[in-house]
Amino acid sequence: MAQPETLVLPPKKKRSTKKVVRNWIIAVLLLAMYVWTFSDIGINWSQIFSERTLNNMTRVVPQLFSPEWAVAPDAMRLMGETLAMAYTGTLMAALLAVPFGFFAAKNMFNSRLINTSAKWSLDAIRAFPEIMLALIFVAAIGPSPFAGVLAIAVGSIGMLGKLYSEVIESIDMQVVDSLEANGANKIQILFYGIIPQVIPEFLSYAIYRYEIDVRSSTILGLIGAGGIGMMIQISTMNRNWDEVGMALLIIIIVVTVIDYFSSYLRKRIV
Numbered sequence: 001m002a003q004p005e006t007l008v009l010p011p012k013k014k015r016s017t018k019k020v021v022r023n024w025i026i027a028v029l030l031l032a033m034y035v036w037t038f039s040d041i042g043i044n045w046s047q048i049f050s051e052r053t054l055n056n057m058t059r060v061v062p063q064l065f066s067p068e069w070a071v072a073p074d075a076m077r078l079m080g081e082t083l084a085m086a087y088t089g090t091l092m093a094a095l096l097a098v099p100f101g102f103f104a105a106k107n108m109f110n111s112r113l114i115n116t117s118a119k120w121s122l123d124a125i126r127a128f129p130e131i132m133l134a135l136i137f138v139a140a141i142g143p144s145p146f147a148g149v150l151a152i153a154v155g156s157i158g159m160l161g162k163l164y165s166e167v168i169e170s171i172d173m174q175v176v177d178s179l180e181a182n183g184a185n186k187i188q189i190l191f192y193g194i195i196p197q198v199i200p201e202f203l204s205y206a207i208y209r210y211e212i213d214v215r216s217s218t219i220l221g222l223i224g225a226g227g228i229g230m231m232i233q234i235s236t237m238n239r240n241w242d243e244v245g246m247a248l249l250i251i252i253i254v255v256t257v258i259d260y261f262s263s264y265l266r267k268r269i270v
Contacts, residue, residue, distance in 0.1 A: 063241035064248065071243050075231060075250050082227035083254070085145050085220070086213040089152025094206040097157045101164025108168060118165070125158030134220045145226030152213045152220075159212075163205045164198070171197040204266045211255075211262050218251050 047053065102108045103118035134151035141147055176193045184192070221229020228247055235243035 060241050064245040066242055067246035067249050068240070068242040069246065071231075071246050072250070075228060075243075075247050078221075078228040078231050078247075079250050079254055081145055082217045082221070082229070083214060085148045085225075085227055086152060086210060086217040089149045089217075090156055090206060090210045090213045092149070092153035093156030093160055093209065094202070096153070097160035097164055098202075100157065100161035101168055104161065104165035105168035107171070107173060118161075122158045122161040122165075125154065126162070127158075128155065130155040130216045131219060131223065134223055134225045138224045143224030143226075148217060148220040148225030148227060151225060152216060155216070156209050156213060160205060160209055164202060167198050167201045167205075168194070200269050204269050207262050207266055207269075211259055214255060214258055 100118055100122055103114050104122060106115055109115060130151050133154050134148055137147035137150045138144075141150075171194060175197070176189055179189045179193045217227050218229050218232075221227040221231070222233045224230070228251065232244055232247050235241070235247065
């Protein structure tokens with residue numbers, strides 16, 4: 001009777017000394033970065049865990065979880081203003097980012113000067129957060145939702161322009177070459193060879209950016225750019241934490257709903 005074969009496991013590979021040393025160096029560097037970060041920002045741990053801080057937390061947090069329903073209509077109205085700000089700003093950015101995307105795409109303009117200038121412009125725009133742009137526009141035109149719209153529009157151009165350029169660079173150039181070989185002019189190539197390929201992803205990225213801009217718009221009101229952020233600012237100054245809780249509850253619900261529908265629309269488009 002034949003004896004059953006015994007399974008022999010392959011020998012385990014020994015970790016090389018070089019890899020072990022490399023992993024230890026990375027771990028030590030990460031630990032040093034964390035230690036340097038916490039020591040450099042000057043956290044006062046005794047103040048964080050002091051009796052005063054704990055008393056403030058026990059006073060504020062319960063009010064946040066007990067929202068004042070009487071201010072719900074005002075909060076919903078201001079949330080609608082926030083959504084309108086985000087929509088208008090995103091729409092402006094989605095349109096203005098298109099030429100930046102074409103100028104930055106290497107397969108559209110075979111000029112390093114044009115490509116580099118467009119990419120540097122988009123990088124420079126992305127360097128400024130929306131709240132800094134809002135401060136500039138509030139100082140320029142005064143506290144108003146329009147200042148928030150301009151801040152969102154300018155801030156969104158940088159991200160959308162970069163994404164648009166990547167989409168344009170990934171199109172099938174054989175379609176463009178075929179149209180050109182059949183005598184199509186530049187306008188015909190644009191409308192029949194390029195736009196049909198890029199418009200679905202353009203729309204998808206614009207909708208995704210709208211999600212981000214809704215969140216950004218809720219903050220801009222804190223510096224006078226309109227929307228529900230102004231309600232949070234006023235309620236915080238007056239120590240009406242139950243009103244702040246109501247505003248936060250509405251923000252959470254609205255943002256969650258928008259995220260769901262945005263994800264659904266983007267899946268249907270692309």
